[in-house]
Amino acid sequence: MERKLNMYKPQVIRRIFLCCLLGLLYPFSLLAQQAVDVTAKADTNSIRIGEQIKLQLTATLTPAQFKDANFKILFPVLPDSLDHFDVVTRTAIDTSVNQDQHILHQTFTLTSFDSGHWEIPPMRFEVITGANATSDSAVTLPIGIDVNTVAVDTTKAFKPIKAVQSVPWSIWDYWLYIAIGITIALVGIGIWWYLRTRPKTEKVVHVPTVSPYEIATQELKVLKEEKLWQQGDIKQYYTRLTDILRTYFEHQFNIAALEQTSEELLQNIKPVTKLNQQRDKLRSLLTIADLAKFAKLQPTADEHEDCMRKAEEILEWTKPKDGPAENVAGEKQQA
Amino acid sequence: MENTSSDIRQLNEKIHQASAFVDLLTMELGKVIVGQRYMVERLLIGLLAQGHVLLEGVPGLAKTLSIKSLSSAINAKFSRIQFTPDLLPADVVGTMIYNQQKNEFVVRRGPIFANFILADEINRAPAKVQSALLEAMQERQITIGDTTFKLDEPFLVLATQNPIEQEGTYTLPEAQVDRFMLKVVIGYPTKEEEKLIIRQNLNPEAATPIRPIIQPSDIIEARKLVREVYMDEKIEKYILDIVFATRNPEDYKLNKLKPLIAYGGSPRASINLAWAAKAYAFMKRRGYVIPEDVRNVCFDVMRHRVGLTYEAEAENVTSENILSEILNAVEVP
Numbered sequence: 001m002e003r004k005l006n007m008y009k010p011q012v013i014r015r016i017f018l019c020c021l022l023g024l025l026y027p028f029s030l031l032a033q034q035a036v037d038v039t040a041k042a043d044t045n046s047i048r049i050g051e052q053i054k055l056q057l058t059a060t061l062t063p064a065q066f067k068d069a070n071f072k073i074l075f076p077v078l079p080d081s082l083d084h085f086d087v088v089t090r091t092a093i094d095t096s097v098n099q100d101q102h103i104l105h106q107t108f109t110l111t112s113f114d115s116g117h118w119e120i121p122p123m124r125f126e127v128i129t130g131a132n133a134t135s136d137s138a139v140t141l142p143i144g145i146d147v148n149t150v151a152v153d154t155t156k157a158f159k160p161i162k163a164v165q166s167v168p169w170s171i172w173d174y175w176l177y178i179a180i181g182i183t184i185a186l187v188g189i190g191i192w193w194y195l196r197t198r199p200k201t202e203k204v205v206h207v208p209t210v211s212p213y214e215i216a217t218q219e220l221k222v223l224k225e226e227k228l229w230q231q232g233d234i235k236q237y238y239t240r241l242t243d244i245l246r247t248y249f250e251h252q253f254n255i256a257a258l259e260q261t262s263e264e265l266l267q268n269i270k271p272v273t274k275l276n277q278q279r280d281k282l283r284s285l286l287t288i289a290d291l292a293k294f295a296k297l298q299p300t301a302d303e304h305e306d307c308m309r310k311a312e313e314i315l316e317w318t319k320p321k322d323g324p325a326e327n328v329a330g331e332k333q334q335a
Numbered sequence: 336m337e338n339t340s341s342d343i344r345q346l347n348e349k350i351h352q353a354s355a356f357v358d359l360l361t362m363e364l365g366k367v368i369v370g371q372r373y374m375v376e377r378l379l380i381g382l383l384a385q386g387h388v389l390l391e392g393v394p395g396l397a398k399t400l401s402i403k404s405l406s407s408a409i410n411a412k413f414s415r416i417q418f419t420p421d422l423l424p425a426d427v428v429g430t431m432i433y434n435q436q437k438n439e440f441v442v443r444r445g446p447i448f449a450n451f452i453l454a455d456e457i458n459r460a461p462a463k464v465q466s467a468l469l470e471a472m473q474e475r476q477i478t479i480g481d482t483t484f485k486l487d488e489p490f491l492v493l494a495t496q497n498p499i500e501q502e503g504t505y506t507l508p509e510a511q512v513d514r515f516m517l518k519v520v521i522g523y524p525t526k527e528e529e530k531l532i533i534r535q536n537l538n539p540e541a542a543t544p545i546r547p548i549i550q551p552s553d554i555i556e557a558r559k560l561v562r563e564v565y566m567d568e569k570i571e572k573y574i575l576d577i578v579f580a581t582r583n584p585e586d587y588k589l590n591k592l593k594p595l596i597a598y599g600g601s602p603r604a605s606i607n608l609a610w611a612a613k614a615y616a617f618m619k620r621r622g623y624v625i626p627e628d629v630r631n632v633c634f635d636v637m638r639h640r641v642g643l644t645y646e647a648e649a650e651n652v653t654s655e656n657i658l659s660e661i662l663n664a665v666e667v668p
Binding site for chain 2: 239256258259260261262263264290291293294295296297
């Protein structure tokens, strides 16, 4: 008998060891295979027709499931329209943690336009586990929803459609515009006030110290001293002579004399000066000058002297009584 | 060889005598053309300066009568071509036709073989016809088949454009317009002039026919003298200043014109301005050019050579406005 017991002893010990080992590993295997807790919850079970329901789908994962790289849970993909329900909006899947449990949730906004008692069908979650991607399903319970119609008293007469109601005017609707307007007005008043009260700087009035007449007289004197025609530079002599006169007219009478031809100058000088009696002198001077400048005319020495004399006479005739230019600041008369 | 003072004096006298026909011609044309002295004067400038004239004006302003009378007064051949959309280059220059008797192709010359051509409403014909005419104007010769024909001198084209109707027209490109020496814009006659026109038309028997004053050879001689008209360096500089001011207005303190000008005058503008000024001086019986001559012809020579920008068009600025600004800013020598 004892010999028989000794014979079975190793087998018994082996079985006890196996049982202990199984006993130790069992909770872990249970934990791994534990089903995912999925729920579908509506915020109300009764709506009026067309009203909206918030349907929240939730999947609660244990920390082990959450950390398991092979573990995946796929939320149901709802079409835009279920039986008697329409999906208005859907959110993305969100995750939150509550006491080591990871809760995945997604919210759908549903509505219904069919009156009656309808069921939101069970929602099927796909659970994928293990290295070989074993697939399983977790299903929520159906949710009953009462969709009620609006009670209509058909015995009463139809009421007319109400007119468009106007919203009562309120100043507070425009407070921003009013504030901006007041600010701009204040800034404007401030600038105006500043410009009005700032210390004024005295405008420096440029008083020409030398009048155009004096300049022209001086230049004629220099031209005489240069003895250009005596040296044979007749063209230059008449160019300078007419330039002196034109510059004088330009500054004295604000005629754009430098940009005008002889004929135009004679025409335009008429209304602004008392040169009328002397216009023939100016004409003859300009004619000789043009011939000398553009036709290589060689006037006689007497004609050179005569032109200089005429230029001086014209200056004398037209010189202002008060000295300075008649209208220095005025606009140039355009031809 | 440089002209001396005595050369110019002699030339002046020579021109004074030779240009006497201008007044006679103007008087003769005045017998049938009431008013439009400006247009006649420009035609003579074109004729003497070997240029061509583009005339812009509404219908009925004696354009045809003017050039026809001018050709009669010069005893020259006149031809009128009405430009239409279906006109072909061969209709203008001529073509080769087959002579069955001689069994060969012979040249049939087109209406361009005349001294004075009136290209009426040039912008109504397509570009290929315009090009054919404008090439003939430039080269003064025509090639038909294998034969090249020199056009008779004097050769003057007066092309007309109607500024009112633009529909169904082929606007002349800038490069083609540039070939015209002058673009003359003519307006309506005055009340007095129009009264005379009515009287003249109501009593056509009283009208005196134009008699030839000079011969085409006289015009060719006059052209030689026009070429000799003395132009001083100062005048050349003045011409260049005007043309360059259209290209670079900012160099002449005309910055405000910069955004208004798309392109300025070409070297052909300078050449034509100089030619026209010389011709004008000749007509004024002078042997030398003065700034007045340049200014007088400036608008007609330059108005079609200054391109306007969209900005200028939007502001209703015309090339005349721009040229006025330039002439008022460029110093006269």
